Amino acid sequence: MTLTRSRLVASIVLKVSHGxxxxxxxxxxxxxxxxxxxxxxAATTPGxxxxxxxxxxxxxxxxxPGAGFKRRASxxxxxxxxxxxxxYEVIEN
Known part of the structure; x- marks a missing residue:
């Protein structure tokens, strides 16, 4: 799927789900x-x-030291x- 198609799919999903x-x-x-x-x-990649x-x-x-994963998680x-x-704030307005 190209980037253009993914934008199209995302725009359709946002239109249907949120108007x-x-x-x-x-x-x-x-x-x-x-x-x-x-x-x-990135966060759910195993290992x-x-x-x-x-x-x-x-x-x-x-x-x-070594707790960079906690900072990235934050x-x-x-x-x-x-x-x-x-x-939702953008969509409400």
């Missing part, structure tokens, strides 16, 4: 959806992080919260 017309490739809802999908894909193998690492503090969480909140 939102995607104006162009720089549409804020579309951009946010692509960012969230990319973050989700991407050592914490997947050694579960005790989830208890280390964020500032601790950024991705904010991205997911944005898609949850901002998308």
């Amino acid at each position: 939102h017309n995607v104006r162009d490739v720089y549409d804020p809802v579309l951009t946010l959806a692509y960012q969230a999908a990319s973050d989700f894909s 991407a992080y050592f914490v997947d193998v050694l579960h005790i690492l989830r208890y280390i503090l964020r500032w601790f 950024k991705r969480r904010r991205s997911m919260e944005r898609i949850r909140d901002e998308e």
Whole structure:
């Protein structure tokens, strides 16, 4: 599937599910959806992080050396919260 087709599919899904017309490739809802999908894909790749193998690492503090996965998870969480909140605010207006 080419990028053009994926935009078409995304615009159809947004129109049917939320009633939102995607104006162009720089549409804020579309951009946010692509960012969230990319973050989700990176976060759920099996074995991407050592914490997947050694579960005790989830208890280390964020500032601790080697805890970069926690900082990345925090950024991705904010991205997911944005898609949850901002998308609906844009669509409501």
